[in-house]
Amino acid sequence: MIKTKYKKDKWIKLICGASNEDIVAIEDLCAIYTAAGVDYIDVAAEESIVNAAKKGIGWAKAIFKNSPGLMISISDGKDIHFRKAKFDPIKCPPNCPRPCEKVCPTFAIDNFGIKESKCYGCGRCINSCPLNLISEYEYNLSKDDLASTLQKIKPDAVEIHTEINRIDAFAKVADILKNSETKLEKISISCGLNQSVKKTQEPEDLLKALWERYEILNELNIPLIWQLDGRPMSGDIAPNTSRDTVKLFERIGSYLPPGLIQLAGGTNDKTYEFLKSSNLPDGIAFGSSARKIMQPLIEIAHKNNKRLYEDHERMDFAIKKAQKFLKPWKSS
Ligand code: SF4
Numbered sequence: 001m002i003k004t005k006y007k008k009d010k011w012i013k014l015i016c017g018a019s020n021e022d023i024v025a026i027e028d029l030c031a032i033y034t035a036a037g038v039d040y041i042d043v044a045a046e047e048s049i050v051n052a053a054k055k056g057i058g059w060a061k062a063i064f065k066n067s068p069g070l071m072i073s074i075s076d077g078k079d080i081h082f083r084k085a086k087f088d089p090i091k092c093p094p095n096c097p098r099p100c101e102k103v104c105p106t107f108a109i110d111n112f113g114i115k116e117s118k119c120y121g122c123g124r125c126i127n128s129c130p131l132n133l134i135s136e137y138e139y140n141l142s143k144d145d146l147a148s149t150l151q152k153i154k155p156d157a158v159e160i161h162t163e164i165n166r167i168d169a170f171a172k173v174a175d176i177l178k179n180s181e182t183k184l185e186k187i188s189i190s191c192g193l194n195q196s197v198k199k200t201q202e203p204e205d206l207l208k209a210l211w212e213r214y215e216i217l218n219e220l221n222i223p224l225i226w227q228l229d230g231r232p233m234s235g236d237i238a239p240n241t242s243r244d245t246v247k248l249f250e251r252i253g254s255y256l257p258p259g260l261i262q263l264a265g266g267t268n269d270k271t272y273e274f275l276k277s278s279n280l281p282d283g284i285a286f287g288s289s290a291r292k293i294m295q296p297l298i299e300i301a302h303k304n305n306k307r308l309y310e311d312h313e314r315m316d317f318a319i320k321k322a323q324k325f326l327k328p329w330k331s332s
């Protein structure tokens, strides 16, 4: 008998961005990637953004029958996922070739500076300015405390952004989740090596921190996802970026606490090629790279005062592009 090789689907999450508030783009992104078959969509913990995501998901669900869960991103302290960038355009020399504008994946930069609503804090522009004029600032979209946010939004899942040394703050967030009446399908834990103190943090420290969090979350009896961020919010979407994530996974993946393992932070269309087929994670999360390939199409539609999903021809093209992007993670 000939054995058929069966490739099992891997879990895929679309990250819209914890500080992304570009509502019309979020609606389109959710529609495109729901149609292409993602399992979860991660958005900022803000009602209007969640509603936009639901609208996009709803459009695609009616046609493509896929229904991804809605995850909201929260944090137990200051976190680079909750930021935006800014600069004062008056200080820019008139002859600057404007590398900042060229690298911005969301077309947030023009002669007037950075449009706050279009910036999701990816960080690409920050290092591009030869005069170091661009800085970042903290930006958390959740206007309410976590308990009321959960009550209002009722997400399917939550991602907690945390840092190695923030165990007490993490325990407080876990306590709110425990006492919340929101029934969560999953909790994802995103804890990268802090970029500013990276030299003093080793993957083994991260492993220890994740086990500490497992001890806290275990009693909630909710399936957990361990998100390994190789280069959280590095802003770099070059092909090699995901090597750091893959390296981190290969170093500590086998020793993580019980739960699903998901790669993030620099993941892109090349990530699958860097992994050994004998050692694949349970899933993958795509942020910048998934958004970047769609943004030009979304921009054209919005300039014509349309959602991309209202422009059938371009939407069809976008969905095919998204399916191709996700293909290595889906069974054929
Ligand atoms: S490159 Fe990233 S951080 Fe800079 S303006 Fe664009 S979205 Fe914001």
Ligand code: SF4
Binding pocket: 087, 089, 091, 092, 093, 096, 097, 098, 099, 100, 101, 128, 129, 130, 131, 132, 133, 134
């Ligand atoms: S690269 Fe720097 S100097 Fe040039 S336009 Fe951008 S912010 Fe201004």
